[in-house]
Amino acid sequence: MGSFLEKLFIDPTRFPGGANCTSSQLFFLSEDDDFCGGSGYGFVQVLMLMVFYGYILFFSSNLISDGSELLLLVPSIRGIVGSVVLPILGAVPDGAIVLFSGLGADAQNQVSVGVGALAGSTIMLLTLPWFLAILGGRVDMGPDGPVYKKPHGVRGWKKLTYKGVGALKKTGVSLGSNIRVTAKIMLATAMVYFIIQGPAFFYEHPHNTPSHSQTKHQSKHEKDWAIGGFVVTMVAFVGYLVYQVKYANIDDAVDKATKKAISERIISLSGAFGSDINDDDGESGVDEGHPLITKKEKKLKSFLRSFFDKYDYDNSDTIDANEFSLLMNDLNERITPAELKLLMNKMDKDNNGTLDFDEFSSAMIEFVEMGFSEMVSTTTLNLQENGSSSEEDEENDEEEEEEED
Numbered sequence: 001m002g003s004f005l006e007k008l009f010i011d012p013t014r015f016p017g018g019a020n021c022t023s024s025q026l027f028f029l030s031e032d033d034d035f036c037g038g039s040g041y042g043f044v045q046v047l048m049l050m051v052f053y054g055y056i057l058f059f060s061s062n063l064i065s066d067g068s069e070l071l072l073l074v075p076s077i078r079g080i081v082g083s084v085v086l087p088i089l090g091a092v093p094d095g096a097i098v099l100f101s102g103l104g105a106d107a108q109n110q111v112s113v114g115v116g117a118l119a120g121s122t123i124m125l126l127t128l129p130w131f132l133a134i135l136g137g138r139v140d141m142g143p144d145g146p147v148y149k150k151p152h153g154v155r156g157w158k159k160l161t162y163k164g165v166g167a168l169k170k171t172g173v174s175l176g177s178n179i180r181v182t183a184k185i186m187l188a189t190a191m192v193y194f195i196i197q198g199p200a201f202f203y204e205h206p207h208n209t210p211s212h213s214q215t216k217h218q219s220k221h222e223k224d225w226a227i228g229g230f231v232v233t234m235v236a237f238v239g240y241l242v243y244q245v246k247y248a249n250i251d252d253a254v255d256k257a258t259k260k261a262i263s264e265r266i267i268s269l270s271g272a273f274g275s276d277i278n279d280d281d282g283e284s285g286v287d288e289g290h291p292l293i294t295k296k297e298k299k300l301k302s303f304l305r306s307f308f309d310k311y312d313y314d315n316s317d318t319i320d321a322n323e324f325s326l327l328m329n330d331l332n333e334r335i336t337p338a339e340l341k342l343l344m345n346k347m348d349k350d351n352n353g354t355l356d357f358d359e360f361s362s363a364m365i366e367f368v369e370m371g372f373s374e375m376v377s378t379t380t381l382n383l384q385e386n387g388s389s390s391e392e393d394e395e396n397d398e399e400e401e402e403e404e405d
Contacts, residue, residue, distance in 0.1 A: 057093055064089045069257040072250070073267060075275050082250030084241050094118050138171040146174045178249075185243075189236045195229035196222065255303060268332040270368050273300050277369045300368065301361040307331060308357050318354040343367070 068089055071081040101114025139146045139159040150157045162170040203218045261267045276296050307330055311323040319327065321344050328335065328343075335343065347355050347363040 061093065064092065069260060070266070072254050072257040073261055073272060078250065078254055079245065082253055083244035083248035086253075087241075087244065094121065134173050137173050139173070141170055141172050146172050148174070185240060189233075189240065192229065192233050192236055195232060196226050199225040251299075258303070259306075262332050263330070265332050268334075269364070270333065270371070273303075273368050276300075277365065297365050300365055304361050304364060305357070308360060318356050319360070320354050324355060324360075 068081065068086050071085065072078045074081075097117050098111065098114040101117075102111040104110060139148055140161055141147070148159065160171060199222050203221050258267075258272045262269060262272065273296075277300065307327055308319065310330070311319050311327050321341075324344055324347075325337075325340050328340065343363075344355070347359050349359055
């Protein structure tokens with residue numbers, strides 16, 4: 001791997017003055033030679049490796065993120081994608097560091113560099129963001145824990161009043177149950193590594209460089225422990241994936257991915273929710289005011305709320321025909337102005353020229369489920385039936401009047 005990467009860069013000895021430098025001077029910037037020590041050719045090489053490697057990681061992580069978000073739009077696999085595929089893909093860059101560091105003749109020593117980089121990045125993620133989250137989100141502690149809401153009858157209340165060193169014992173944050181469970185899982189799985197690390201501490205020779213026979217003796221005694229640690233680690237990993245599939249809540253991730261795909265015109269509202277609504281199992285929602293609305297239909301109504309509010313400029317909970325046209329365009333529903341007019345008439349139950357959210361959301365559920373053509377044809381058929389009934393009633397009335405005469 002190293003020889004392949006070397007071919008991607010110019011040999012620093014070919015630069016002007018580079019021939020005067022030895023390999024140690026190039027890569028360690030030795031000051032033995034004034035000209036070579038000040039040239040920094042080795043630093044340029046390392047810097048270029050860092051730039052290219054950073055760009056590759058940045059580009060690949062974006063590809064992984066975009067691809068995984070699109071997979072969340074597939075209803076049949078979104079549960080597995082959100083709870084299993086995404087966590088695994090997120091670990092690919094870190095796994096690649098360890099894998100590539102272990103390639104080559106000196107794998108035993110080089111792999112420690114990869115493991116060290118992985119451990120360092122993991123510790124950084126567990127400390128710095130966590131510290132900043134606590135520092136920025138902490139509030140005053142009350143008798144029952146953190147106080148996030150204003151107490152009744154209190155004026156001039158602030159969430160954070162304690163400052164300085166004394167605030168460490170008087171301020172804090174509230175932890176959700178999922179954070180507590182995740183922290184316990186993290187600690188439990190971390191303990192698994194002591195299966196191999198314990199014997200390694202016992203058999204290694206830290207005070208001197210081990211000979212070939214000593215290294216062979218150490219590896220012989222550690223082999224079984226390493227295999228056992230690997231098996232237990234894999235069992236823990238599979239158990240964690242099963243736990244994720246069973247208990248993970250990916251609704252927020254799916255909503256975010258769906259909104260992004262609709263805004264980027266990758267998919268329409270009907271494409272995003274059509275299969276969900278049509279394959280609904282009929283499970284009742286918890287809304288007592290609308291007991292016949294299923295959970296998936298209720299989810300669609302909640303999803304539409306942000307789009308509706310975008311054009312509800314006066315907060316009246318209504319939109320007019322022009323705003324409705326812009327809203328449908330935002331939902332990536334491609335229908336003609338004539339079709340929009342028919343749809344508006346279908347949705348406007350009270351015929352006041354505007355749509356409130358209940359009218360809009362209820363009709364959009366029908367729109368997603370049936371499609372525009374079937375929805376409008378059903379409306380037309382109902383109108384025709386109502387018209388026929390009215391004509392029959394008029395004829396009957398006329399006949400009755402003639403008989404009376």
